[in-house]
Amino acid sequence: MEAAQEVTEPLLRVAGVTKRFGGFTALDQVDLVVAPGERLGLIGPNGSGKSTLVNCIAGTLRSESGRIQFRGRDIGREPAFKRVHLGVARTFQIPRPFASMSVIDNLRIALLYGGKAKVTLDAGRATDEAMHILGQVGLAAKADTMSGGLTQVDMRKLELARAIAAKPALLISDEAMAGLSASEVDDILALLFGMKERGVAVIMIEHVMRAVMKFSERIAVLVAGRKIADGDPHAIVANPDVVSAYLGQ
């Protein structure tokens, strides 16, 4: 495993990242590597630092120490919007739609400003692309609905759609499936599996273990701000450290 990662240049390399909030250490020397197109599951109990790690990678928080490299380039000091342009997109655990805009306008913002769509899109083409993505997440029928009035479930789908619209090379899905029904989980899973064909790597943070096991090629486990395990999903769930962290001694 280690040898294989050395050969292919990693997409994302997080090395020794530490984040403190006052006296509380949320992340303690975390290392993480993601290869292009890889599907990584990131699990851990509540408060273990998963979302903090996402915030550090996406640039909404600055880590105190450690390096974050994307495609071999240090991005640890770049503002969040620039990281989106470089190809890092994330969803929010608690949905944050642009509430005064329709669902499709939410996507247009990401299409217009996100990543490679640097050239100004004419309304028509942007609409087509936005509609295409909305169709994928199952929101096409609600394209013209005001996003502030969506249900929680639809807002989660919108979060995902907006992240996809930014045309990322690395998509970080922060609990996109919480509260979704089994068939909706399958829809989102199919969508995330589809990202592989576009060469998009996905970090999936999830408590729905069925989804994590089905989706991940590799699983990393965070407990109390430290990475305690990283490897094959089946080995991870058998790992006694992981079991005790989740279930207690």
Added chain:
Amino acid sequence: MSNRAFAAVAFASALALIAASQLVTNDYYFSAAYTVLQFVILATAWNILGGYAGYVNFGSAAFFAVGAYSSVFLYKAAHPPLIVMIVTGTLAAGLLGLAVGYLTLRMRGVFFAIATLALSVVLYTFVVNWDYVGGARGAYILQPRDLPFGLKRYIQVLYAAMVLMAAFALVVARTIETSAIGRGLAAIRDDELAAECAGVPTLRLKILAATVSGALMGMAGTTFPYYLSYVEPSAAFNLSYAVNSIAMPLIGGMMSWLGPLLGALLLGTVQQVVQVTVSSEWNLMIVGVLLVVFVTLAPNGIMGWVEAWKRRRK
């Protein structure tokens, strides 16, 4: 309508308004129109930062006064033509707007509003103690005697300048609103963090909006010294500028360029009428009453109300 077509319509209307004013003989109407147009510019400019981006600026008076006092300064220093004063005052206020744009880096919501109000107080104190521009005593400004285009009274020149500047402000506001910048600002207004994470360069857009907004508010003040012939700090920094430039977009609607225009025409005209028929003491009272009425009955202003009505009819 494309932005270029809109600009053509706006400036054609402005020229028509100027031509039509030749039929007006009573100077009072010029003076009243001047005041209303001044508020059209202030409200339109305020809305670029306050309405589009959601950053409430309570310091409109400071920007207005920077425009006015830069004209006073130039008058004392060199007596340049009016157009030079307008351009200089606009640029000076734009610089102040740039500084306010950097304020948005650390301050949001109420804190930002309070900071802009404080800015107004600081600048007021500065001007009061600046003797060259008259200090607390104020400064007398004589209107030029030679008038262009065969006009007979200087108020006509000021009126024409104000009409053109209002058209310019509306064109700028609409261009921003309909461009990618406008969409980015709307995203910032809705959720700044989510906007940043959708790739919107939030700081850059906020600075741009604050600069343009400030510059246009300053522009509205550049002709003020000639209009009054006597400028003192408490006139240039009057609270009514800050209050009106917030109230007018609120009443008209903050989502588009048309809202501040409607709000300023409505509120400005009512204030003028009441000032003549009753007393100017009533002006702030009127703003207050109208605000209460609109906040309760049409919280999204006239434009918001019209849109809701259109949706219901469908």
